[in-house]
Amino acid sequence: MSARLRGIAAPALGAALALLGAGCVDGDYNRRRIYQEPLAESVDALTVGTSDVGAVVDSLGAPLFVIEVGLGLALAWGWEDVTNWNIEVSGPIGDAQGTVRYTSETSTIRGLVLFFDEAWRLTSVRRGFLGDLLPKRLPPRDVDLDISAKSRDD
């Protein structure tokens, strides 16, 4: 190492250690994996209007959510595999203490939601972010009243 380089490296290292010692710099690199995506070829093999709930769970396995939708239902799968950076720098700014934080983290839980009609036959397949796809959950209720009301609406 040249004398000039040593002259630069030593103060830089000293500054880095001083920042670390003071708790001024904190960085982390994370990987988060949650569940697994259903096989694309299994999803592609499903047929709208023909595949039923039994065929779908046989092919894709147990979903993450089962949600009642009208007189039918939706089956939802969700998964995530992301890496992200978090860096935080803090220190005095004048008389105050300041902190700057950078994160590359985003909510990226991907989803696959399959919708079924009253006969539990597949009506549509949707892909995207799970939070955008999930239908609203219905509260528990009197089934007979609910079904007769929906039949009148139809």
Place this chain on the structure above:
Amino acid sequence: MQTPTHLLRAAAVLALGASLSGCFFSKSTANPALPPEAVARIVPGTSTADDVVAAIGAPNEVVQLGRRSAWKYEHTVEKQAAVFLVLLGLRGVDTQADRVWVFFDEDDRVLHVGTLFQAGAAEYDVPVF
């Protein structure tokens, strides 16, 4: 013989780095495991809700589907591994599940059983870039 100064400095930096680094591993689970052989005893068209409870116990969730219903069973495993270096932490979290959904008709007879056994695939994985 006199040790060169830059070697002493490098050794000091390495020693400091080592003293400031660390690592950890953790494993956490939620809900009891779902033995595949117990799940296999649930037969669509034959088994009833009582049979399901006898085989794998009480569900984690019950969903009303009109007059029909679905029961959810889930066992999750989360493994975390992390290495803390001088200025940087590397951390990996992997969450996987064994999951079973049992669908019932309006007479509480099993219509379908959906299974997924992936909890064993959870890994201790420290990311590198």
